[in-house]
Amino acid sequence: xxxxxxxxxxxxxxxxxxxxxxxxxxxxxxxxxxxxxxxxxxxxxxxxxxxxxxxxxxxxxxxxxxxxxxxxxxxxxxxxxxxxxxxxxxxxxxxxxxxxxxxxxxxxxxxxxxxxxxxxxxxxxxxxxxxxxxxxxxxxxxxxxxxxxxx
Numbered sequence: 426x427x428x429x430x431x432x433x434x435x436x437x438x439x440x441x442x443x444x445x446x447x448x449x450x451x452x453x454x455x456x457x458x459x460x461x462x463x464x465x466x467x468x469x470x471x472x473x474x475x476x477x478x479x480x481x482x483x484x485x486x487x488x489x490x491x492x493x494x495x496x497x498x499x500x501x502x503x504x505x506x507x508x509x510x511x512x513x514x515x516x517x518x519x520x521x522x523x524x525x526x527x528x529x530x531x532x533x534x535x536x537x538x539x540x541x542x543x544x545x546x547x548x549x550x551x552x553x554x555x556x557x558x559x560x561x562x563x564x565x566x567x568x569x570x571x572x573x574x575x576x
Contacts, residue, residue, distance in 0.1 A: 434529030
């Protein structure tokens with residue numbers, strides 16, 4: 426399926442109208458989390474990008490370490506990648522799939538898993554930022570078991 430078709434099926438399953446702009450991008454909000462879907466035409470792929478929030482003003486080393494270690498073999502990201510958006514300075518979670526491997530149901534499942542991962546990491550960044558972490562050890566990668574988040 427093509428990205429536009431996948432987005433249409435996703436919108437139907439979520440019972441929301443999802444509109445793709447001229448750049449092949451579509452944004453939506455789920456449970457207070459902002460997510461954008463990108464048509465990577467040149468790769469015949471689709472990508473999801475979710476906002477994780479602003480980096481905390483201090484004690485970044487432990488958080489960056491947890492994020493980098495989570496990216497290694499996707500052990501703490503369920504197949505996604507954590508990065509810093511160079512345009513905004515905010516943390517982002519990103520994941521891409523080849524369109525040839527997806528249908529409407531599998532894309533819906535992929536989006537659901539992505540949103541679960543986004544929620545866990547968004548909460549971690551927020552809690553770290555709001556001072557709920559009492560030490561650098563509090564910034565540990567979420568545990569994943571077989572690709573699924575243990576929450």
